[in-house]
Amino acid sequence: MTSSPMADSMISVVSDLSRQMTANSRYQRLLDSMQGLFPCDAVALLQLRDTTLHPVAVSGLSDDTLGRTFVVEDQPRFARILLSHEPVRFEAGCELPDPYDGLIATADSPLHVHDCLGVALYIDERPWGLLTLDALTPGVFDTINPTELRTFIRLAEATIRVSTLIQSLQRQVVREHEVARLLAADMSRSELIGESPAIRGLIEELDVVARSDLAVLISGETGTGKELVARHLHAASSRADAPLVYVNCAALPENLVESELFGHTKGAFSGATGTRSGKFELADGGTLFLDEIGEMPLATQPKLLRALQAGEVQRVGSDRYHRVDVRVIAATNRDLKQEVASGRFRADLYHRLSVYPVLVPPLRERGRDILLLAGHFLELNRRNLGLGALRLDRSAREALLAHDWPGNVRELEHLISRAVLRLSATHRKPGKVLSLTAELLALPCDSTTPVLLSDVTEYQQRSPGTPSVLSLREATDQFQRELVCRVLRRKGYNRTACARELSVDPGNFTRLLKRLGVDVEEMKREV
Numbered sequence: 205m206t207s208s209p210m211a212d213s214m215i216s217v218v219s220d221l222s223r224q225m226t227a228n229s230r231y232q233r234l235l236d237s238m239q240g241l242f243p244c245d246a247v248a249l250l251q252l253r254d255t256t257l258h259p260v261a262v263s264g265l266s267d268d269t270l271g272r273t274f275v276v277e278d279q280p281r282f283a284r285i286l287l288s289h290e291p292v293r294f295e296a297g298c299e300l301p302d303p304y305d306g307l308i309a310t311a312d313s314p315l316h317v318h319d320c321l322g323v324a325l326y327i328d329e330r331p332w333g334l335l336t337l338d339a340l341t342p343g344v345f346d347t348i349n350p351t352e353l354r355t356f357i358r359l360a361e362a363t364i365r366v367s368t369l370i371q372s373l374q375r376q377v378v379r380e381h382e383v384a385r386l387l388a389a390d391m392s393r394s395e396l397i398g399e400s401p402a403i404r405g406l407i408e409e410l411d412v413v414a415r416s417d418l419a420v421l422i423s424g425e426t427g428t429g430k431e432l433v434a435r436h437l438h439a440a441s442s443r444a445d446a447p448l449v450y451v452n453c454a455a456l457p458e459n460l461v462e463s464e465l466f467g468h469t470k471g472a473f474s475g476a477t478g479t480r481s482g483k484f485e486l487a488d489g490g491t492l493f494l495d496e497i498g499e500m501p502l503a504t505q506p507k508l509l510r511a512l513q514a515g516e517v518q519r520v521g522s523d524r525y526h527r528v529d530v531r532v533i534a535a536t537n538r539d540l541k542q543e544v545a546s547g548r549f550r551a552d553l554y555h556r557l558s559v560y561p562v563l564v565p566p567l568r569e570r571g572r573d574i575l576l577l578a579g580h581f582l583e584l585n586r587r588n589l590g591l592g593a594l595r596l597d598r599s600a601r602e603a604l605l606a607h608d609w610p611g612n613v614r615e616l617e618h619l620i621s622r623a624v625l626r627l628s629a630t631h632r633k634p635g636k637v638l639s640l641t642a643e644l645l646a647l648p649c650d651s652t653t654p655v656l657l658s659d660v661t662e663y664q665q666r667s668p669g670t671p672s673v674l675s676l677r678e679a680t681d682q683f684q685r686e687l688v689c690r691v692l693r694r695k696g697y698n699r700t701a702c703a704r705e706l707s708v709d710p711g712n713f714t715r716l717l718k719r720l721g722v723d724v725e726e727m728k729r730e731v
């Protein structure tokens with residue numbers, strides 16, 4: 205039995221359908237079969253995205269063709285092919301400009317003698333893109349059998365259909381994994397510990413507002429538990445089975461804000477190597493938590509406001525809008541009303557976000573909750589370090605209750621972790637109940653940045669010029685100032701990079717600079 209070239213090509217393309225390969229290789233193999241079957245010097249497959257054609261596979265055209273795009277409006281040949289449901293042929297003498305002018309890899313004769321043929325491809329009745337064939341020999345397309353061409357086009361459409369289906373399933377799997385990861389993180393930490401009237405009142409209020417979809421603005425000093433409050437709200441809401449997506453507005457680089465929040469299409473900007481969903485899309489059906497909202501630059505606030513008002517987002521580089529169903533919770537340790545008054549925060553965005561304002565009380569107003577929380581952190585550390593029972597002795601309890609906690613619950617958490625670590629280094633006997641004393645707690649004056657007491661002592665010994673009468677607070681500040689300046693210089697005055705290096709939240713880092721009186725702009729000028 206003899207086989208025809210058409211039958212061989214069909215068998216090759218059809219068997220590729222059931223093979224595992226990337227969309228690009230699938231398309232490339234389709235074009236190779238096409239070039240073997242029909243007399244031509246170049247073939248190309250172009251995908252229509254909005255109003256532009258993007259080459260996704262080429263054969264016989266110069267390598268850079270894949271990096272180009274063709275605006276349909278500027279290319280009358282492509283426009284004509286897209287409008288037709290039949291193959292469109294452009295004879296050698298056709299006056300319309302050739303989009304591949306200069307791109308045919310083997311061309312050594314003048315381009316105007318080309319024969320071109322193009323076919324629009326349809327997937328689910330909608331135009332997907334087009335296939336083009338170019339030949340250097342005029343009239344060569346006369347020999348093409350129209351039935352074979354039609355058969356091949358249907359096969360090409362089936363290949364594209366399979367490929368897009370596989371891609372969308374892969375995207376769905378990636379999204380589901382991401383959602384599952386976020387859900388697991390949500391489940392883990394949303395319990396708010398506290399029995400004081402301040403915390404009981406807060407929890408009652410949260411349980412009421414959780415049932416609604418109102419935008420909540422959580423305010424409170426640093427480390428009071430605003431993120432935990434957001435987790436609690438989400439976990440108690442009807443959206444608990446959908447993700448809570450976290451965005452740190454202080455850490456969003458200004459040039460990437462839009463792409464982080466709304467996503468981007470492939471090639472939207474240099475570095476955008478693939479299509480990516482933004483935080484809004486990831487939070488669809490769930491909650492978007494905008495932490496440190498007060499740090500969001502004024503220039504980006506209108507973009508956020510627009511998305512919140514319209515309930516739809518546009519990926520960077522795309523003309524299309526996606527509807528999203530997102531509940532927004534924002535948090536700040538700034539006085540946002542004051543920020544509005546001084547022109548640093550937009551009033552309209554403030555009103556949009558603060559439909560239901562919630563204030564998280566500072567730790568110093570929670571009375572004996574300090575001891576409950578200390579017990580909670582002791583237990584966490586005990587488990588992590590595999591220790592036996594741990595307790596606070598009387599001196600430790602009194603010291604904890606007497607301190608005014610400028611760094612709030614986070615300060616307490618760090619303090620207990622350090623003390624347990626010190627204790628575990630010296631007492632390793634199994635089965636013994638270990639007691640934490642006030643001395644071991646070594647309560648610092650400020651712990652927004654966890655600096656060890658030993659670091660400060662070492663600093664004082666290293667700096668002969670430092671007067672020995674420095675208080676612990678002064679010595680700590682001086683040590684922090686020097687450390688911060690050193691890291692700033694090393695990191696080219698990039699605050700985000702410095703915050704990362706010092707393991708400090710970027711918002712806290714900015715506040716630390718302010719407190720220490722470090723003026724980055726001034727430092728730059730001095731260089």
Ligand SMILES: Nc1ncnc2c1ncn2[C@@H]1O[C@H](COP(=O)(O)OP(=O)(O)OP(=O)(O)O)[C@@H](O)[C@H]1O
Nearest residue numbers: 395396397425426427428429430431432537613614
């Ligand atoms: N009531 C609480 N019960 C248990 N843990 C708490 C409580 N409040 C805060 N924490 C813990 O204290 C730490 C700091 O809390 P969180 O990060 O929520 O504070 P924050 O107010 O968002 O801080 P920042 O203003 O710096 O962003 C976290 O580890 C959190 O789990």
